[in-house]
Amino acid sequence: MNFKELETVVLNRDLPEHRLRQGDLGAVVHVYEPDGLEVEFVSASGKTEALVTLKSSDVRAVADGDLVAVRRLDRSA
Template sequence: MNINLLDTVVLVKELPNSGLQPGDIGAVVALYEPDGVEVEFVSASGKTQALVTLKLADIRPIDYHDMLAVRPLDAA
């Protein structure tokens, strides 16, 4: 999988400690060899929800056929 800095990516697994669910969209803000990425996830208002270090297997590139949606954040 070819992921570059600032790519928009989709989370493929749940990260309950960060309030993230599969399908959440983030931006790659750092790349770590051999297979690490730092991804920033933001709310619709632009507030950072989470900044997490993930493996490439935890994300996928956004696809032309993906539909964007909005979900409420858990009140925490």
């Protein structure tokens, strides 16, 4: 799938090295051709928690049936 900058995406897999879990929401901040994305993940208060380079297969578009939730970020790791 082709993503655009500033598009909200859903993480498809856990990234424990960044304390991210499948289902976390991120924003595409840069598109690298042919298949790379720079995605920013932020806390509910707006603080950047992770800026990660991913493949487009690592994320998916937000769907109408998705429900947004909040979880605590484990900062001890």
